[in-house]
Amino acid sequence: MAINTSDDSQAYYASVPFGLQKDSIRMLKGGTRFDRESNKVYRIPTSQYNEDNISDYVHMFLEHHYNHQLTRIATLQRYYEGDSDIHYWKSDKSKNRADNRIASGHPHYITTMRVGYSLGKGIQYQYNSPTDKPGVDNAEADNLMQRIDEFNKAIDEDYIEKTIKKSLSVTGRAFELLYTTVSPAGNGDKKVNVELTVLDPANAFVVYDTNIHQSSLFGVYYYMVNYNDKPRFYVTAYTANKVYHYEPINSVGDDLVLAGEPEEHFFGRVPITEYANNDERLGDWEPDLDLIDSYDKAISEMANSEEDFSNATLVVNGDIDVPQTMKKIVKGKDGNPVYDDNGDLVWEIDPNSPYLNTLSKVMYLKPSIINNANGGVTVVPSSAEYLTKELPIDNWKSHLDEIIRDIYTDTNTPNVSDENFGGNSSGVAMAYKLFGSDQIRETQNDLFSRGVKRRLRLVAHFWGIKNVIPDETLVNNVTLNFPPNLPKNDTETITNAMNLLKAGASQETVFGYLTAATGVKQEEEMQRKKEQAENDPDRLDANMFNQQNQNQDEQDSGKEDDE
Incomplete structure (x- = not known):
């Protein structure tokens, strides 16, 4: 579970749609779903940036991120975890009516398919021919690839990539942080290790300049720890050369105070890398949240109708032919209870209240005989039936099938549960069914490659300083292949x-x-x-x-x- 939804209750409840109009969920609410600045890219005019004022910049963007962007991210994470807005639907149903709140698993399914299809077989790292760069021999290329392979194994690269891809699919953005640790070496010296971790997009952001290349000026990682019911926010800022640690604060709006002198990190660039799922930084199923809400409401109402049907009202016409065994207290002419010689209450059979066993499977009915004013009688036939409403099952199914079809079509996700999807389809037929997914995959792989290549350039810069490789630009010859994970x-x-x-x-x-x-x-x-x-x-x-x-x-x- 994301940090913000496990420790930061304020962030979680800010994403919950309380206060909606009666009989509605968010999809039917007027206006936009999220804040207009909920997906804003942070920039500072290049001429106005001064690292000496880093604390002021961090404070300003930290407040904006927490108050304007965190709600969207937390909402998308809720949907992925199965906690969609249907759980907070203000249906205003009476207490004797069924009121089920059923969340579908479409977000989780779409994300799982997208992650597995793109990265199920991992990323293949390859080095171009040495002739692509004059003066580079095979030994240097082999050394570089060996270093990359060792680094990838040390950071558990396969898991890292899938975690990043999942975050991209859910929130449209992902962040990773490079840092160094020190461990003892065999000869008594200390070894510096390059480490990598994935940051929760709810707790990280990057600020860029306004140049055409949009270089990153600094990145921020912040998170809250609620220990002993005392929330504390921890904030760290990373520039191209330094790391700024701040004293823990009680709330995001508090002033930031540096905790000691800044540290050097030797990566040559901001060590926080931001990945984008697409140019708009949207999640894979985020544009279809309205359809997902509609599906959740439809299946919830179907469940309500079924439950209301099973709890239908029994309507009886005529008289019930059962023993009159219900008793009542005997009262005197003065209206007071009558007692016997022993001082106990006196009971008698109530002729107007026959005993009815509601658990019995058999009910005896008899016609009602009503005396008329002219001395005749009117006989009313007896009957018993449940008062129910007719359930339009076919209409429900057509409606749900149409919503499902729209969700998978809009997100270019193959619906493997569709009986027409698999079977004995030829390779060409299957290729056409996956055509939309392949177009999305190619675009997303290109964006993913940009993030991984930036990571490699940061690590290569560090290796160059440590003389692990002779030329850090060698890493520019590394290419990435993303083999699709197909049956x-x-x-x-x-x-x-x-x-x-x-x-x-x-x-x-x-x-x-x-x-x-x-x-x-x-x-x-x-x-x-x-x-x-x-x-x-x-x-x-x-x-x-x-x-x-x-x-x-x-x-x-x-x-x-x-x-």
């Missing part, structure tokens, strides 16, 4: 790989293609192949075998032409 058909993958070999593709290309089936990275597979050739030079090589087959086929074909 696997290993047999088809291996067959296609063999066809690639026959077509003359390089081992590097084929091994990269086979990663989806084997789970072994391209570089590792090539190393295995190299060691195998060195340790057993007489072993038959698959490429050689395929080349021989190809040459033989060409020879056979030539003979047929001669004949």
Whole structure:
């Protein structure tokens, strides 16, 4: 759960839609859903920025973020966690009516599909050919890639990327922080480690300048800790070279006081990196919150109708033919209770109150006989039935199906529960069904790559200072691949790989293609192949075998032409 919804009750309840008009939820409320400045990008005119005034800037933007942007982020996090606005619906139903509040799981499903489709197989880091940068040999490139691989393993990069992607899908933005720690080395010295953590978008923001490149001026990470019912806010600001720690404050509006001298961080840029889900910084399902609210209300009302139907009112016409066993206290002419000789109350059968056992499965009815004024009688036939309203089940289903279809269409999310989605669809048919998802994925992967490449440049700058790599610009040659996480058909993958070999593709290309089936990275597979050739030079090589087959086929074909 996000920090703001677990510790900061004020932030949580600010996102809850209290005070709406009767019989309405937020989707029907007039006006906009969020504050007009709830997704504002923070900027300071370049000519007016002075790091000496950093505390004033942090105080100003901290107040704005807490009062204007946090509500939107907390609301989106609530929806992802299944706590949508339907739970706070002011339906104004009577106490004897069903009033269910059912939240759907569409936000969680869409986010899970988007994260798994884009990053389920992880990111592949590759280095371009050394010829792309004159003067760079393979040893330097190999050293860089080894450092990146070690760094990724140390920070648990696969989990980090999925956490960032989930935050992007939910809130439209994500933040990560690079920092250093010190650990003892084997020779008695101290080792400086580069660490990375993902920040909750409810507790972080970045302020940019107004240049065309919009470089970041500083980033802020703040959070609240509620210990022993005493809330305290902790605030830290990061500039291109320094880290400013502030004394804990009681509320966001309090003045900020530095806690000691600023620290150096040696990353060369602001170590907080902001990721964007799209240019508008919107979540994957945020534009469809109205549809999600409509679906929640529809299924809640369906559940209410079903429950009201099961609690229908029994209507009885005629008389109930049951023993008159209900008793009442005997009263005298003066209206006072009558007592017997022992001083106990005297009871008698009440002829007007027959005993009715409501738990019995059998009810005996008899016609009512009414005496007329002319001496005749009128017989009223008896009947018993439940007073219910007719449930339009087909209409409910059509309405819900239409909402679901609109949600998945608008968000370009495949609905795998649709009976027409899978089946025996061909590869081309499946490609068309995933066409919309692929367009979104490509755009989002490009934006995601910008954040990861910025991370690598920060780390490379630190490595350059420590002489771990000779040139920090080498990292600009690193490219990122995002293989889609689709249902696997290993047999088809291996067959296609063999066809690639026959077509003359390089081992590097084929091994990269086979990663989806084997789970072994391209570089590792090539190393295995190299060691195998060195340790057993007489072993038959698959490429050689395929080349021989190809040459033989060409020879056979030539003979047929001669004949």
